[in-house]
Amino acid sequence: MRLEIDWTRCDGHGLCARLLPERISLDPDGFPVIGDARLDPVADAELLRPARAAAAACPVLALRVERTRPHA
Amino acid sequence: MSALAASGTAPGGTTGTVRAWGTARLLAGTGSRRRVDLARHRSVHAPLRSYDAAGLAEAAEAVRLLGRGGAAFPVAVKLRSVAPGPRAQVLVNGSEGEPASGKDRALLRLVPHLVLDGAVLVARALGTGRVTVAVSDAEAHASLDAALHERPDRGSFRLQRHDHGFVGGEVRALARAVSGGPALPPGRRVLPTVQGVDGDPTFASNAETFAQLALLAELGPAAYASVGCAEEPGTTLVTLLGDVPHAGVVEVPTGLPLRALLGEGTGPVLVGGYHGTWLADPSDLVLSRPALRAAGVSLGAAVLARLPHDTCALGEASAVAHWLASESAGQCGPCVFGLPALAAGLDDLARGGDAVACLRSRAAPLPGRGACAHPDGAARFVASALEVLAATGELEVHRRQGQCGRPLRYTLPVVAR
Numbered sequence: 001m002r003l004e005i006d007w008t009r010c011d012g013h014g015l016c017a018r019l020l021p022e023r024i025s026l027d028p029d030g031f032p033v034i035g036d037a038r039l040d041p042v043a044d045a046e047l048l049r050p051a052r053a054a055a056a057a058c059p060v061l062a063l064r065v066e067r068t069r070p071h072a
Numbered sequence: 073m074s075a076l077a078a079s080g081t082a083p084g085g086t087t088g089t090v091r092a093w094g095t096a097r098l099l100a101g102t103g104s105r106r107r108v109d110l111a112r113h114r115s116v117h118a119p120l121r122s123y124d125a126a127g128l129a130e131a132a133e134a135v136r137l138l139g140r141g142g143a144a145f146p147v148a149v150k151l152r153s154v155a156p157g158p159r160a161q162v163l164v165n166g167s168e169g170e171p172a173s174g175k176d177r178a179l180l181r182l183v184p185h186l187v188l189d190g191a192v193l194v195a196r197a198l199g200t201g202r203v204t205v206a207v208s209d210a211e212a213h214a215s216l217d218a219a220l221h222e223r224p225d226r227g228s229f230r231l232q233r234h235d236h237g238f239v240g241g242e243v244r245a246l247a248r249a250v251s252g253g254p255a256l257p258p259g260r261r262v263l264p265t266v267q268g269v270d271g272d273p274t275f276a277s278n279a280e281t282f283a284q285l286a287l288l289a290e291l292g293p294a295a296y297a298s299v300g301c302a303e304e305p306g307t308t309l310v311t312l313l314g315d316v317p318h319a320g321v322v323e324v325p326t327g328l329p330l331r332a333l334l335g336e337g338t339g340p341v342l343v344g345g346y347h348g349t350w351l352a353d354p355s356d357l358v359l360s361r362p363a364l365r366a367a368g369v370s371l372g373a374a375v376l377a378r379l380p381h382d383t384c385a386l387g388e389a390s391a392v393a394h395w396l397a398s399e400s401a402g403q404c405g406p407c408v409f410g411l412p413a414l415a416a417g418l419d420d421l422a423r424g425g426d427a428v429a430c431l432r433s434r435a436a437p438l439p440g441r442g443a444c445a446h447p448d449g450a451a452r453f454v455a456s457a458l459e460v461l462a463a464t465g466e467l468e469v470h471r472r473q474g475q476c477g478r479p480l481r482y483t484l485p486v487v488a489r
């Protein structure tokens with residue numbers, strides 16, 4: 001699974017960085033920087049819950065936990 | 073534009089010189105800039121073999137054909153990922169929003185039928201009759217319009233002129249625009265092959281890709297691959313500008329040393345265009361998308377520019393960075409705030425600032441943080457410019473003197489339209 005941001009929606013509330021500091025920090029303008037987008041169901045098991053919580057808390061539904069990422 | 077127009081290489085206004093070195097394939101029949109009408113086209117090119125989708129993909133794979141728009145995606149893979157049938161659509165992207173590039177408009181102005189033949193070839197292979205051709209250059213549009221009037225199969229085509237700028241020519245933005253939506257890249261990662269024009273599965277590619285497919289179907293894979301290098305056979309179009317022996321659009325066999333195209337100058341070289349990479353010395357590289365990629369460089373829009381020594385190199389980079397910032401579609405925070413910060417950072421260095429590390433750290437997190445690859449390209453442009461201008465001592469001169477004493481000549485044009 002992966003953390004994905006719809007950048008056309010994200011307006012830099014920064015909530016996600018507070019809820020998932022293990023993976024998300026903020027740039028100087030307050031927009032999230034994802035350190036490592038991959039969420040391995042086994043290795044990152046303890047992060048899945050906070051990741052989903054962060055996605056649910058995003059006020060504009062910009063942050064998502066996606067199954068896989070199709071190639072661009 | 074004015075500086076470029078004066079030197080006769082402005083891709084935006086005229087196509088400048090357009091010529092083939094060695095085998096003229098795409099440009100066959102265009103001697104002394106002559107537009108090839110249907111009668112002449114039919115006399116220059118043999119009829120095309122027809123293919124089904126699987127056969128065309130196989131032929132494209134045999135010659136390792138890569139998309140000519142910038143992403144250099146394998147054409148065979150793209151063909152295989154479009155579900156064939158009457159719902160399928162074909163989108164010819166002739167936008168060429170890259171101000172330094174003139175190759176696609178040269179092609180559309182001079183040999184429109186070759187591009188249209190390629191589009192029909194793909195449409196037939198996919199079992200559809202729905203082709204959209206999108207173009208922004210007025211002369212290219214007129215050339216296509218005249219070409220369609222000559223063709224018995226014109227009923228398959230929809231020709232659209234648009235002026236959506238650099239990002240609006242990005243294929244997903246364009247697919248949305250020709251479907252009646254906004255010319256903006258969608259926020260979610262939809263693929264045009266699955267959900268393209270009108271939401272239908274769409275084979276979308278750059279104008280030159282279609283012309284190459286027409287040549288492939290004319291010649292067959294073996295003859296097609298008889299020129300050029302093994303990893304990317306055939307010819308390719310390149311736009312050359314700046315301190316180069318022959319500025320303008322050239323068709324050349326792949327595999328040539330970049331030296332052969334760029335000449336003996338020693339100024340820094342920009343490979344790929346405004347989403348491209350600056351190199352201090354590209355002399356050991358050859359013109360082949362796979363070889364360049366292996367060297368960490370993308371041929372992008374196939375622009376090769378060498379800065380002359382009488383222009384302010386940092387000013388050139390800064391002018392392009394400002395242009396890139398102004399072309400942001402304004403949708404995504406990191407792009408909206410990050411790109412102007414990069415441009416301002418370059419200005420600061422030009423005036424004698426020393427915040428190089430800070431500017432690098434602004435560029436570093438940009439890639440991947442937008443709905444399209446615009447921030448990625450801008451970050452690559454600025455980061456590689458910093459590297460090269462540091463190596464050439466340019467940054468140091470500006471830091472000491474607050475200028476370099478050379479005027480900004482806009483060798484790199486920043487007004488496309």
Ligand code: SF4
Nearest residue numbers: 010011013014016058
């Ligand atoms: S919470 Fe949502 S809107 Fe806020 S920064 Fe994170 S992704 Fe962007």
Ligand code: SF4
Nearest residue numbers: 401403404407442444
């Ligand atoms: S990344 Fe920039 S150019 Fe691309 S869609 Fe977002 S705002 Fe527009």
